[in-house]
Amino acid sequence: MALTLGTTGMDSSTQADVTTAFKAANADLGGHWTLVADENADYVVIDMDSLYGPMSWLRLHASGRKVIGLTSVERSQTDYRLMRPVNASDFAVLLSEIAGDAPPSEAATAPAASTPAPRPSDQLPDAQALPEDRVEARPAAAPAMASTPAISIEPEVLPEPEPAPDMTQLPDRTLASWLAGNGLDRRVRLQRGDAPVLLIDPRSKVYHGPATLKPLTACFEGTLLIEDFQTPDAAAWEAEAAKLGAAQPLARLEWLGGLLAGDGELLPGNDPNGEYRLTKWPQTEREYPKHFRIATAMMKGPSILDEIAATSGVDRAEIADFVNANLATGYAELVLPPTPEEDAPAKPSGGLFGRMRGR
Secondary structure, three states, X not given: OOEEEEEEOXXXXXXXXXXXXXXXXXXXOOOOEEEOOHHHOOXXXXXXXXXXXXXXXXXXXXXXXXXXXXXXXXXXXXXXXXXXXXXXXXXXXXXXXXXXXOXXXXXXXXXXXXXXXXXXXXXXXXXXXXXXXXXXXOOOOOHHHHOOOOOOOOOOOOOOOOOOOOOOOOOOEOHHHHOOOOOOOOOEEEOOOOOOOEEEEOOOOEEEOOOOOHHHHHHHOOOEOHHHOEOOOHHHHHHHHHHHOOOEEOHHHHHHHHHHHOOOOOOOOOOOOOEEEEOOOOOOOOOOOHHHHHHHHHOOOOEOHHHHHHHHOOOHHHHHHHHHHHHHOOOEEEEOOOOOOOOOOOOOOOHHHHHHHOO
């Protein structure tokens, strides 16, 4: 049967580039692959450079799925790596490699041969070939040739084009992943167990809910299906929003999702030995008083987690969660080591007086 490929953890623009490159590569390889929804795919492409790509990798890796990491770095924790910017040539090499690694039960069935039947052994040399009209009028082959089995040529069956993905059949994912750029596309209502009600408006980048964040921790546990979100009409939305209070920036929920995702460790794809810094002072929550000390230490300059722990007096695990949260909202960044530069030639003393002083 044909090998199947899916995509997840990427924005719509990246997904379009991957799909285009895949179709071109698949056509060059004879159409052995089929593009399907990621939950039904043998192999899944994940954008490991995106914020929520590593979390998608964790979920798929835990379930034993084969993952292809789309990334610009040289190494990846995924089973296979696809360098960005993605192109059809690299994609074709990768698909060929995967097909070679796949067990026989997963390998694509080769299409029927399309080469013409061999010439009969008594055919005249090219220089003495009969005209085409006379070749068609030749008598049947000699009895000696009758024992040669005929080679049947079956028409090559081209794969049918894949239908556009049905956005109503989205796989389960964490709330943090749903809040990403390619997740929710409309105003929704969410309530999990005894947790408070959340009204989320992804288009306006706001939500309505409690003033504190810790009561919402349960909303980020486990995964959610699209059916777990309700879609209230305008009247119901306005009525419940009025009860919950003023709208709050959606970045607070994204921050909380990043804080809870790593469980005391930096998320996959983030260098545990790298130096991190805050690009600007974040909004610290009163529920997490130690975060003020962490932010103060990080504002002094790029530091590794152990250095931040020594400066702030806060456990390394809590610092990792804080860094994850601020990477999710763009308030923190990894500082890459400077590249060595060639020694620049010394500049001569400027001006007439400078030359006079050099005498």
